[in-house]
Amino acid sequence: MQPGSSVSLVARRHGLSPSLLFSWKRRMIEGGHQAVHADEDVVGTSHVRDLEKRVRDLERLLGRKTMEVEILKEALDLARSKKQSWQLPSWNGGEDSSR
Structure with missing residues (x-):
């Protein structure tokens, strides 16, 4: 999520699959949306x-x-x-x- 960085680059740097990082990122964003919809503080x-x-x-x-x-x-x-x-x-x- 840093400017000039890509998921693929970060994944390769840490020996992970890019699809795994995309999945984690999606879940993180969804969790934030769920908290907002539930009117909970993040x-x-x-x-x-x-x-x-x-x-x-x-x-x-x-x-x-x-x-x-x-x-x-x-x-x-x-x-x-x-x-x-x-x-x-x-x-x-x-x-x-x-x-």
């Missing part, structure tokens, strides 16, 4: 890569926060169980503790 691959990286970063951050929440839940459960044991009256089998 975005560049660099934009897609940036968005995929952002998703990976957010998934990583979510994983960290989920782990932090689990650790805090365990600490809270442990603190609650210790607090309850401190508040329980001592049990001496019903005997008077003054004896």
Whole structure:
């Protein structure tokens, strides 16, 4: 698709059949037309890569926060169980503790 270049020249340079490149080019153009007809945005691959990286970063951050929440839940459960044991009256089998 570059000025001064031909499909046949590019195909020969890379050891491919010109008909294969024509087919790929046709499919690429058809895909763009389908996206336009479907009223979808056509975005560049660099934009897609940036968005995929952002998703990976957010998934990583979510994983960290989920782990932090689990650790805090365990600490809270442990603190609650210790607090309850401190508040329980001592049990001496019903005997008077003054004896």
